[in-house]
Amino acid sequence: MSNRMAKKVTNWTKExxxxxxxxxxxxxxxxxxxxxxxxxxxxxxxxxKRIPIKTGDKxxxxxxxxxxxxxxxxxxxxxxxxxxxxxxxxxxxxxxxxIPIYPENHAAMIGTMRMADSCCATAEDxxxxxxLCSYARSDIGSILSKKSPIGGSPRPDFLVxxxxxxxxxxxxxxxxxxxxxxxxxxxxxxxQYGEDRPEAIDYVKAQLQEMIDQxxxxxxxxxxxxxxxxxxxxxEQALQLxxxxxxxxxxRPAPMNSFxxxxxxxxxxxxxxxxxxxxxxxxxxxxxxxxxxxxVAAVEGEKYRLxxxxxxxxxxxxxxxKKFGEHNAALVVSTYAKSFSYxxxxxxxxDILRSMAANYIAGYINHGLDYRERELLEMAEKFxxxxxxxxxxxxxxxxxxxxxxxxxxxxxKHGLPTIMIEADQSDTRSWSDEQVGTRIDAFMESxxxxxxxxxx
Amino acid sequence: MGVQYxxxxxxxxxxxxxxxxxxxxxxxxxxxxxxxxxxTLAADRVLAAALERVGAVPGDIAALVATGYGxxxxxxxxxxxxxxxxHAKGAHVLYPDARxxxxxxxxxxxxxxxxxxxxxxxxEMNDKCAAGTGRFLxxxxxxxxVPLDEVGPRALTADRPAKISSTCTVFAxxxxxxxxxxGETVERILAGLCLSISQRVNSLAMRAGMAPRVIMTxxxxxxxxxxxxxxxxVGLPLTVPDQPQIMGALGAAxxxxxxxxx
Ligand code: SF4
Numbered sequence: 001m002s003n004r005m006a007k008k009v010t011n012w013t014k015e016x017x018x019x020x021x022x023x024x025x026x027x028x029x030x031x032x033x034x035x036x037x038x039x040x041x042x043x044x045x046x047x048x049k050r051i052p053i054k055t056g057d058k059x060x061x062x063x064x065x066x067x068x069x070x071x072x073x074x075x076x077x078x079x080x081x082x083x084x085x086x087x088x089x090x091x092x093x094x095x096x097x098x099i100p101i102y103p104e105n106h107a108a109m110i111g112t113m114r115m116a117d118s119c120c121a122t123a124e125d126x127x128x129x130x131x132l133c134s135y136a137r138s139d140i141g142s143i144l145s146k147k148s149p150i151g152g153s154p155r156p157d158f159l160v161x162x163x164x165x166x167x168x169x170x171x172x173x174x175x176x177x178x179x180x181x182x183x184x185x186x187x188x189x190x191x192q193y194g195e196d197r198p199e200a201i202d203y204v205k206a207q208l209q210e211m212i213d214q215x216x217x218x219x220x221x222x223x224x225x226x227x228x229x230x231x232x233x234x235x236e237q238a239l240q241l242x243x244x245x246x247x248x249x250x251x252r253p254a255p256m257n258s259f260x261x262x263x264x265x266x267x268x269x270x271x272x273x274x275x276x277x278x279x280x281x282x283x284x285x286x287x288x289x290x291x292x293x294x295x296v297a298a299v300e301g302e303k304y305r306l307x308x309x310x311x312x313x314x315x316x317x318x319x320x321x322k323k324f325g326e327h328n329a330a331l332v333v334s335t336y337a338k339s340f341s342y343x344x345x346x347x348x349x350x351d352i353l354r355s356m357a358a359n360y361i362a363g364y365i366n367h368g369l370d371y372r373e374r375e376l377l378e379m380a381e382k383f384x385x386x387x388x389x390x391x392x393x394x395x396x397x398x399x400x401x402x403x404x405x406x407x408x409x410x411x412x413k414h415g416l417p418t419i420m421i422e423a424d425q426s427d428t429r430s431w432s433d434e435q436v437g438t439r440i441d442a443f444m445e446s447x448x449x450x451x452x453x454x455x456x
Numbered sequence: 457m458g459v460q461y462x463x464x465x466x467x468x469x470x471x472x473x474x475x476x477x478x479x480x481x482x483x484x485x486x487x488x489x490x491x492x493x494x495x496t497l498a499a500d501r502v503l504a505a506a507l508e509r510v511g512a513v514p515g516d517i518a519a520l521v522a523t524g525y526g527x528x529x530x531x532x533x534x535x536x537x538x539x540x541x542x543h544a545k546g547a548h549v550l551y552p553d554a555r556x557x558x559x560x561x562x563x564x565x566x567x568x569x570x571x572x573x574x575x576x577x578x579x580e581m582n583d584k585c586a587a588g589t590g591r592f593l594x595x596x597x598x599x600x601x602v603p604l605d606e607v608g609p610r611a612l613t614a615d616r617p618a619k620i621s622s623t624c625t626v627f628a629x630x631x632x633x634x635x636x637x638x639g640e641t642v643e644r645i646l647a648g649l650c651l652s653i654s655q656r657v658n659s660l661a662m663r664a665g666m667a668p669r670v671i672m673t674x675x676x677x678x679x680x681x682x683x684x685x686x687x688x689x690v691g692l693p694l695t696v697p698d699q700p701q702i703m704g705a706l707g708a709a710x711x712x713x714x715x716x717x718x
Contacts, residue, residue, distance in 0.1 A: 417578075
């Protein structure tokens with residue numbers, strides 16, 4: 001046996017041993033069940049009458065495996081773990097063999113499991129303002145109180161923060177750096193008001209180059225370019241598949257509800273760049289193709305088609321899906337699900353890093369109002385929308401800022417009605433079933449009146 | 457068979473209202489009672505009272521539309537419709553030239569803009585907080601020991617409004633107490649409270665879009681202090697119907713009539 005092979009085998013045995021050890025401890029603490037519960041099986045479809053999405057079962061497995069692997073890695077000094085923002089250049093981490101962990105995903109699970117109020121309260125007790133994004137408060141509160149739906153995220157060896165989603169993450173990651181005393185890699189992605197500027201792309205590219213050097217210093221291993229290229233390719237393929245799945249909702253009736261897409265986002269956020277991620281979306285795509293072929297509707301008797309703007313309201317997905325479903329309204333597109341499938345207009349096969357830089361500034365919330373208006377209009381046309389639901393999100397100013405102006409433009413310039421739902425993605429304290437319910441009922445009544453008037 | 461009636465029952469957080477209209481859409485009876493703790497009971501009571509006024513029995517009701525916060529508690533309803541649609545309907549039928557409605561009820565406030573056909577163009581409602589609603593005024597009136605129906609007239613006698621910076625009911629209450637302690641007059645404080653409500657409502661009104669003629673409905677429309685303050689904030693005169701509280705129930709009754717015609 002060659003030396004290298006022998007080393008591989010010992011590594012393998014080590015991992016297996018650790019893996020089974022961890023599985024056993026996890027099982028003892030019922031953590032494995034907790035994890036799958038927190039992830040939701042993804043099986044519950046969210047229409048008024050529910051038709052389960054079978055691929056959801058696979059997600060439970062996939063995500064469970066991902067978190068367990070990360071927990072094993074926490075005990076292995078050779079396996080580095082990095083915490084990274086949802087819009088961060090994760091391909092570099094995968095290529096360097098680093099396991100990425102997403103505090104935002106963890107925070108979303110905290111929200112789904114309705115643990116956000118208590119985690120946020122812990123953070124607030126420590127002096128974090130209630131006006132701070134509830135993801136940041138949930139995650140920081142969870143670190144402090146050790147309350148978590150999955151027994152906590154594994155400790156990071158370093159942090160990667162890209163501010164293409166908001167300014168909050170900059171401060172949030174500085175806090176994490178203080179708490180864990182580990183290196184922080186910052187990628188500054190300039191906000192784009194009009195067309196994406198070439199100098200901004202160059203600027204981000206230079207930072208990605210620097211990040212590669214920093215990561216290889218931290219891991220103590222050279223960066224293998226070929227591996228990186230493969231990762232980027234896998235990532236792009238998964239993004240394309242996710243785009244294709246979303247596009248299928250343009251079909252009447254829509255085979256899946258946007259509320260379902262929120263649940264099926266988890267793999268593209270946490271596993272893009274891996275083969276499993278591709279496999280997952282292929283499966284989902286096949287299932288949806290089957291539905292389209294057989295005319296299966298996510299919302300029975302689909303009459304109205306709506307778009308959704310802003311993050312999911314994690315603790316009210318079922319409530320909202322049911323409420324809209326009762327009015328035969330299907331949500332068929334969202335800027336949120338689409339956020340994880342942006343493709344920059346610029347692309348150059350021979351400059352993979354620059355193409356990647358272009359992609360990482362191309363997201364919806366890294367853009368100004370005119371861009372957003374155009375996006376929403378395109379969605380309205382492509383998905384045959386009757387209206388837009390805007391979640392005015394107390395937490396996410398980057399997203400919510402300008403929504404009233406957008407709503408005004410959509411209504412006045414383009415005759416597209418909108419409804420504003422004031423809430424928070426995971427902090428339930430600003431929510432009221434009664435008030436939101438009435439607002440939705442009234443909105444649907446006015447849509448119905450419009451439709452019947454149009455027919456007359 | 458006697459006269460057929462169409463009923464609208466509006467169960468709000470503070471009061472329950474019932475209106476009966478006949479086949480021509482004319483109002484035959486209207487009643488307002490306090491909601492109390494049991495909404496189902498309040499709905500029964502208010503409807504029974506309305507029927508009594510015209511000497512009718514439940515069997516004479518051809519269709520019933522329930523609306524308001526407690527609309528699901530109304531027995532024997534033909535259907536439920538939200539307050540927004542009902543207020544718009546009521547305002548449009550009474551005032552065909554109405555282009556906007558401002559409604560301030562016990563627990564919520566809303567602004568609705570209408571097109572010429574009476575269709576809702578846009579509406580805005582207050583958030584979870586009770587600031588800027590009837591409940592807010594009630595709490596403050598109690599703190600100041602002023603009977604609710606004197607709040608408006610007395611506010612109008614103030615030479616200037618006291619400055620009340622909190623829009624939150626809880627904070628405003630302690631602010632009011634400290635203003636009293638500082639020797640501010642009750643009238644100025646009342647005027648300050650009316651101003652504060654008008655500012656809250658104005659932001660809803662601006663978002664919904666206002667154009668003449670603006671109808672103000674809901675119990676708070678009886679408060680002249682608030683009405684004047686809103687007129688100033690919005691920059692348009694407000695039309696207040698004789699019975700501003702029953703507009704939602706009236707709209708519901710008229711919708712019940714449509715329902716039966718269908
Ligand atoms: S502010 Fe918005 S984009 Fe930023 S972390 Fe919070 S939810 Fe995400």
